[in-house]
Amino acid sequence: MANRDLRRALDLLAAGDWQAAHMIVQEDGSTLAAWLHGIVHTLEGDLDNARYWYGKAGRAFRGQAAVHEEIAAVQREALPKS
Numbered sequence: 001m002a003n004r005d006l007r008r009a010l011d012l013l014a015a016g017d018w019q020a021a022h023m024i025v026q027e028d029g030s031t032l033a034a035w036l037h038g039i040v041h042t043l044e045g046d047l048d049n050a051r052y053w054y055g056k057a058g059r060a061f062r063g064q065a066a067v068h069e070e071i072a073a074v075q076r077e078a079l080p081k082s
Helices: 003-014 018-025 031-044 047-057 064-078
Strands: none
Touching: 003 018, 003 031, 003 064, 018 031, 031 047, 031 064
16 A cells, blocks of 8 residues: 555544544554554444554554554554655
8 A cells, every 4th residue: 555545644643533434544554554553443432443453563552642642653663744
């Protein structure tokens, strides 16, 4: 999957549309998509599933309180706007 698709998923997450973002990230097997998938499930409130996807991404699950910080981290570290 192209980074533009993951960028779209990230933009949807930042807007709070985790359902549309989920449709995108579940089609990608990358580590970055797994991180985004974890964020999706955090926003959804499915924390066990979020933990699973954070593990697949090799990242520590920081909980619901940090979800907006996680979105910002993806924006900064993995998918900066050009």
